[in-house]
Amino acid sequence: AQLQKEAPKLYNHSMKTHSALAAGRVAVITGAASGIGLAAARRFASLGMKLCLADLSADALARAVSEIGSRDILTVPTDVSQLASVQALKDKAYAAFGEVAVLMNNAGTAPGGGPWDHIDRWKTVLDVNLWGVIHGVQTFAPAMLAQKTDGAIVNTGSKQGITCPPGDTAYNVSKAGVKVITEALAH
Numbered sequence: 001a002q003l004q005k006e007a008p009k010l011y012n013h014s015m016k017t018h019s020a021l022a023a024g025r026v027a028v029i030t031g032a033a034s035g036i037g038l039a040a041a042r043r044f045a046s047l048g049m050k051l052c053l054a055d056l057s058a059d060a061l062a063r064a065v066s067e068i069g070s071r072d073i074l075t076v077p078t079d080v081s082q083l084a085s086v087q088a089l090k091d092k093a094y095a096a097f098g099e100v101a102v103l104m105n106n107a108g109t110a111p112g113g114g115p116w117d118h119i120d121r122w123k124t125v126l127d128v129n130l131w132g133v134i135h136g137v138q139t140f141a142p143a144m145l146a147q148k149t150d151g152a153i154v155n156t157g158s159k160q161g162i163t164c165p166p167g168d169t170a171y172n173v174s175k176a177g178v179k180v181i182t183e184a185l186a187h
Contacts, residue, residue, distance in 0.1 A: 017047075018150070018152050019150040020101040020102050020149075020150045020151050020152045021044070021047055021049070021101075021102065021152075022047065022048075022049070022101070023047060023048030023049065024048060024049070024050070025049050025050070025099070025101035025102070026049065026050045026051070026052060026093065026097040026099055026100050026101050026102070027040075027041075027044040027049050027050070027051055027052070027100075027101065027102040027103075027104065028051075028052040028054065028089065028090075028093050028100050028102065028103050028104065028140070029041055029044075029051065029052070029053055029054065029104040029106055030054045030055070030078060030080050030089075030104065030105055030106050030107040030132065030136060031054075031055060031080075031106040031107030031108060031156070032051075032053035032054055032055050032061070032064060032104075032106070033053070033055035033057060033060035033061050033063065033064045034055075034060065034064070036106055036156060037053075037055070037104070037106040037107070037156075038064050038067065038068075040104055040106065040154075041053055041064065041068055042067075042068055044102070045068050045069075045070040045073075049072075049101070049102075050072035050073070050074075050097055051068070051070060051072065051073045051074070052073075052074045052075075052076060052089070052092070052093040052096070052097065052100075053065070053073060053074070053075045053076070054075075054076050054077070054078035054080070054089050054107070055077065055078065055107070056077060056078070056079060057077065058075070058077045061075035061076075061077065062075065074092065074093065074096045074097070076088070076089050076092050076093070078107075080105075080107045080128060080131075080132030080133075080135055080136065081124075081127035081128050081131055081132055081135075082135075083135050083138075083139070086132075086135040086136055086139045087139050089139075090139050090140055090143060094143065099147050099149065100140060100143065100144055100147075100151070101144075101149065101150065101151050101152070102151065102152050102153075102154065103136055103137075103140045103141075103144065103151075103152075103153045103154070104153075104154040104155075104156070105132060105133040105136040105137070105153070105154070105155045105156065105178075106154075106156040107128055107129075107132050108128060108129050108132075108156060109124060109125055109128045109129060110125060110168060110171045111125070111168050111170075111171065112124070112125035112126075112168050112169065112170020112171045112173075112174070113168070113169065113170050114167075114168075114169050115169050118170070121170060122170040125170040125171055125174050126170065126173070126174050126177075128174075129171070129174035129175065129177075129178065130173075130174040130177040130178060133155050133177075133178050133181055134181060136153075136155075137153060137155075137181060137185065140153070141153065141185075153185055155178050155181065155182045155185075156178070157175050157178045157179050157182065158171070158175040158178075160172045160175050161173075161174070161175025161176035161177070161178060161179045162175075162176070162179065164176065
């Protein structure tokens with residue numbers, strides 16, 4: 001009974017949002033066609049933001065756009081493991097919208113492998129989960145800073161990069177690296 005009385009206090013409060021999350025501003029989201037990326041796209045659209053959605057599949061991006069229903073959406077098929085692909089994403093976002101307020105480096109993949117197996121999957125996981133974030137930060141941050149407007153870079157991490165449980169060592173390593181680059185950005 002006490003929890004029911006307290007729940008409205010916990011959940012019905014207004015949270016202060018970052019000033020980059022504003023109507024008319026632009027959010028670029030990688031891994032935007034499903035999961036956390038699609039949920040973020042829906043949220044940003046509900047705030048009146050313009051969206052640039054990136055994912056591997058043009059078809060999946062088209063489905064995401066139909067689910068979101070916003071008119072101010074650009075889709076750019078992108079392979080975040082390839083620097084040139086992320087640079088093309090940035091160029092298309094700036095050509096279409098003239099600015100980027102939020103970069104959400106969200107694309108990710110699994111499984112990788114244990115310490116001594118699946119070297120091919122290790123490479124894929126590190127290329128997408130870690131190098132994808134590095135490519136995004138290196139490509140977008142200078143342009144976002146040059147705008148001299150409020151902006152935010154969000155890197156999707158995982159507790160696996162902190163707790164490092166046994167199992168998928170490659171995934172843990174990739175997310176530990178994301179934690180480090182994110183902390184460096186915060187500094």
